[in-house]
Amino acid sequence: MGGEGGRGRAKYRRIADDLREAVTRGRYGPGDRLPGENDLMASYEVARMTARQALGVLQSEGIAESRKGAGVFVRTFRPLRRRGIERVAENRWGHGRSIWAADTEDRETVVDHLRVTEEAAPAGIGGVLALAAGDTVCVRRRRYVLDGKPVLLAASYLPAALVSGSAVTSADPGPGGIYARLAELGHAPAHFREEIRSRMPSADEADRLELGTGTPVILVCRTAFTADGRAVEVNEMTMDAASYVLEYDFDA
Amino acid sequence: MGGEGGRGRAKYRRIADDLREAVTRGRYGPGDRLPGENDLMASYEVARMTARQALGVLQSEGIAESRKGAGVFVRTFRPLRRRGIERVAENRWGHGRSIWAADTEDRETVVDHLRVTEEAAPAGIGGVLALAAGDTVCVRRRRYVLDGKPVLLAASYLPAALVSGSAVTSADPGPGGIYARLAELGHAPAHFREEIRSRMPSADEADRLELGTGTPVILVCRTAFTADGRAVEVNEMTMDAASYVLEYDFDA
DNA sequence: AAGTGGTCTAGACCACCTA
DNA sequence: AGGTGGTCTAGACCACTTA
Numbered sequence: 001m002g003g004e005g006g007r008g009r010a011k012y013r014r015i016a017d018d019l020r021e022a023v024t025r026g027r028y029g030p031g032d033r034l035p036g037e038n039d040l041m042a043s044y045e046v047a048r049m050t051a052r053q054a055l056g057v058l059q060s061e062g063i064a065e066s067r068k069g070a071g072v073f074v075r076t077f078r079p080l081r082r083r084g085i086e087r088v089a090e091n092r093w094g095h096g097r098s099i100w101a102a103d104t105e106d107r108e109t110v111v112d113h114l115r116v117t118e119e120a121a122p123a124g125i126g127g128v129l130a131l132a133a134g135d136t137v138c139v140r141r142r143r144y145v146l147d148g149k150p151v152l153l154a155a156s157y158l159p160a161a162l163v164s165g166s167a168v169t170s171a172d173p174g175p176g177g178i179y180a181r182l183a184e185l186g187h188a189p190a191h192f193r194e195e196i197r198s199r200m201p202s203a204d205e206a207d208r209l210e211l212g213t214g215t216p217v218i219l220v221c222r223t224a225f226t227a228d229g230r231a232v233e234v235n236e237m238t239m240d241a242a243s244y245v246l247e248y249d250f251d252a
Numbered sequence: 253m254g255g256e257g258g259r260g261r262a263k264y265r266r267i268a269d270d271l272r273e274a275v276t277r278g279r280y281g282p283g284d285r286l287p288g289e290n291d292l293m294a295s296y297e298v299a300r301m302t303a304r305q306a307l308g309v310l311q312s313e314g315i316a317e318s319r320k321g322a323g324v325f326v327r328t329f330r331p332l333r334r335r336g337i338e339r340v341a342e343n344r345w346g347h348g349r350s351i352w353a354a355d356t357e358d359r360e361t362v363v364d365h366l367r368v369t370e371e372a373a374p375a376g377i378g379g380v381l382a383l384a385a386g387d388t389v390c391v392r393r394r395r396y397v398l399d400g401k402p403v404l405l406a407a408s409y410l411p412a413a414l415v416s417g418s419a420v421t422s423a424d425p426g427p428g429g430i431y432a433r434l435a436e437l438g439h440a441p442a443h444f445r446e447e448i449r450s451r452m453p454s455a456d457e458a459d460r461l462e463l464g465t466g467t468p469v470i471l472v473c474r475t476a477f478t479a480d481g482r483a484v485e486v487n488e489m490t491m492d493a494a495s496y497v498l499e500y501d502f503d504a
Numbered sequence: 505a506a507g508t509g510g511t512c513t514a515g516a517c518c519a520c521c522t523a
Numbered sequence: 524a525g526g527t528g529g530t531c532t533a534g535a536c537c538a539c540t541t542a
Contacts, residue, residue: 188504216450247447
C-alpha cells in the first residue's frame with residue numbers, strides 16, 4: 001500500500017480503531033491484556049511494524065500500556081482529588097496540618113528526594129518574586145509517592161533574604177509547614193494564585209514520575225502573596241495527569 | 253543491534269536527545285525546521301525507521317510537529333489565559349507577575365458549530381443535576397475558534413424542566429448569557445465548582461480541535477449551584493492544552 | 505522454554521509541499 | 524521535479540516476563 005492511499009484510513013488506523021472500540025465497548029476492561037503483535041499480524045495479515053504501530057496508537061492515547069515481555073494492557077484511571085482552595089485555608093495551615101495531609105486521606109504517602117538548597121533565582125521565578133539580579137532563593141524540592149507510585153514533583157522557591165536562617169530552610173519546617181513559618185516571620189500568605197498548564201512530560205519528568213506513554217503532566221504553579229501584595233513563594237508542581245483531578249470552588 | 257543492549261540508550265533515543273538538546277539550547281527556535289529523516293539517516297548512519305522513531309519522540313513530547321511533504325518543525329507555545337474567578341480584585345494582586353506569559357490582547361474569536369438540543373441526561377450529568385431517570389436536559393454545544401485555530405469544545409447541560417421554553421434554549425440567549433437568563437427564572441448561580449483533568453485526546457477530539465501529536469487536552473467541568481445548593485448547570489469543556497493557561501485566584 | 509514487546513535494517517510505493 | 528514525511532513489508536536479534 002503506502003501513502004495514505006487506498007481511499008480509507010491506513011491499515012494501522014483501522015486496527016487501532018477496532019481495538020479502541022473493543023475497549024470502550026467493554027470487551028477489554030481495565031488491566032486486561034489486548035491482542036499482541038503476533039495476534040494482530042495473524043488476524044489482520046499485516047507485517048509486524050504495522051501491528052506494532054496500531055498498538056502504539058492506543059498507547060499514545062493513554063488507553064493502553066505495554067509491559068515488556070508480557071503484553072499490552074488496558075490502563076486504569078484512579079485519580080486523587082486535589083482541592084485548590086480549602087486546602088490552603090488559614091484554619092488548616094495554622095493548626096498543625098500540612099497541606100498535603102489535608103487531601104490524601106487514607107492512602108500511604110511518602111515524601112521522597114527532599115532537597116533544600118540555596119540557588120540563584122531562575123529567570124521567571126525572580127521576576128515573580130520581584131528579586132534583583134543576583135538575589136538568591138531558597139529552593140525546597142521534593143517528590144510525593146502515593147502507594148508506591150510517584151505522583152507529584154514540587155519545587156518551592158522563597159527569597160533567601162526572607163527565610164535564610166529560619167526553619168523554612170531545614171528539611172522539616174515543623175508544624176503547619178512553611179506557611180506557618182512565613183507567618184511567624186511576618187510574611188503570612190494572604191492570597192494565592194494558581195496557574196495551570198498541561199503538556200507531555202520531558203524524558204526526565206517521565207522518568208521521575210514513572211509515567212507510561214500517553215500520560216501528560218499537569219503543571220500547577222502557585223504564587224503566595226502577603227496581605228500587602230508581595231509575592232513570597234512560588235511553588236511549581238508537576239503532577240501525573242492520570243493521578244489527579246483538581247478542584248476549585250468559588251462563589252459568583 | 254536490537255534489544256536494549258549495547259549498554260547505553262537505544263540509538264533513536266540518543267538521536268532524540270541530541271535533537272531535544274539542540275532545541276532547548278536554542279539551536280532551533282519555534283517554527284524552525286529540524287533535520288529530516290534523510291539528514292538523520294546520513295549523519296547518524298541509521299536506517300530510515302530509526303531516524304523516524306527519533307523524530308517521533310520529539311513529536312510525541314509536543315516539542316516538534318511534522319508537516320507532510322515539508323519537514324519536521326519546532327512547535328510554538330502561545331497560550332491564552334483563562335481566569336476561573338473573575339471577581340477577585342485585579343489591581344491588588346496584579347496580572348504582571350505571572351509565571352507563564354499568555355496573550356491578554358483581544359484576538360479574533362469565533363463561536364462555531366453551535367447546536368442546542370434536548371436529550372436524555374447522560375449518566376454522570378444526571379446524577380450531578382439530581383435528575384430522575386428519564387428526565388431530559390437542554391444541551392448547548394459549541395466550539396471556540398481563535399484566529400482560525402479551534403481551541404475549545406464546550407457542552408453545557410441544563411435541566412429541561414428548568415429552562416425549556418426560555419431563551420436559554422435559543423441559539424442566542426441574549427445579554428448576560430444563560431446565567432442572566434437563569435437568574436431571571438429564579439435560579440441564579442451563586443456558587444461554582446470547577447474540576448480539572450488532563451489526558452490525551454480521543455481521535456474525535458484531536459480532529460475537532462485540530463490537535464497535533466503530543467498535545468493533551470485539558471478537561472474543565474464546571475458545575476453551577478444556586479444559593480440553596482441546587483446544581484443548575486454542568487458545563488463540560490475540552491481545551492487544547494497548548495492553547496490555555498488556567499488561572500485561579502483566591503484568598504487564604 | 506516459550507512468548508512478548510523493543511529495537512533495528514534495507515528496501516518499497518505513495519501523497520504532499522515547495523520551488 | 525525533487526524532497527519530504529506517511530505507510531508498509533519481511534526479515535533479524537535482543538531482553539524481559541511468565542510459566
